[in-house]
Amino acid sequence: MNSYQSGNTIKITATFKDEGGNIFDPAFIPSLKLYSGDYSLIDTFTPVKESEGIYHYFLTLPEDTHPEMYIYEWKTLVDGKPVLKRQQLKVDFV
Numbered sequence: 089m090n091s092y093q094s095g096n097t098i099k100i101t102a103t104f105k106d107e108g109g110n111i112f113d114p115a116f117i118p119s120l121k122l123y124s125g126d127y128s129l130i131d132t133f134t135p136v137k138e139s140e141g142i143y144h145y146f147l148t149l150p151e152d153t154h155p156e157m158y159i160y161e162w163k164t165l166v167d168g169k170p171v172l173k174r175q176q177l178k179v180d181f182v
Contacts, residue, residue, distance in 0.1 A: 089175075089176045089177065089178055090175075090177050090178070091177070091178040091179075091180060092149055092177060092178070092179050092180075093149075093179070093180065093181065093182065094149055094150060094151050094152050094156075094179050094180065094181050095148070095149060095150075095151040096148070096149055097146050097147065097148045097149070098146070098147055098149065098177075099144055099145075099146055099147075100120065100135075100144060100145050100146075100147055100160055101138070101142065101143070101144040102118060102120075102135070102142070102143050102144075102162040102173060103141055103142050104118070104141040104142075104143075104164070104166075104171070105141065111140055111141035111142065112140070112141050113137075113140055113141050114141075114164040114165065114166055114171070115164075115165065115166070116164050116165050117134065117135070117137070117143075117164070118135060118143055118162050118163060118164035119132055119133070119134070119135075119162070119163050119164070120132070120133040120134075120135050120143075120145050120147075120160060120161070120162055121133070121160065121161045121163070122147065122158060122159075122160050122161075123158065123159040123160070123161065124156075124157075124158060124159075125156060125157035125158065125159070127159070130150075130158075133145050133147070135162075143162075147160070149179050150179065152179065152181075154180075154181070155178065155179070155180045155181075156178070156179045156180075157176060157177075157178055157179075158176070158177050158178075158179060159174055159175070159176050159177075160174070160175055160177065161173070161174045162174075
């Protein structure tokens with residue numbers, strides 16, 4: 089789990105690979121969602137395509153002054169089936 093300072097802007101990147109490990113573009117632009125530590129949805133974002141199969145988003149973290157856990161989720165469809173990746177990030181004042 090990565091730790092970041094509150095109010096900072098971070099770059100979140102996702103690379104989509106097939107079962108053979110080859111980078112590919114999903115048929116649908118992936119979504120990026122941010123959840124609070126209690127799994128409540130905070131917001132949904134539209135990422136930017138960097139290159140084939142690689143997407144990113146510059147996320148400005150909430151300016152809370154107490155430690156907080158967040159979860160971000162990348163999601164798209166591949167062959168009509170959901171593909172997702174979730175990761176936790178810790179946000180603290182210091």
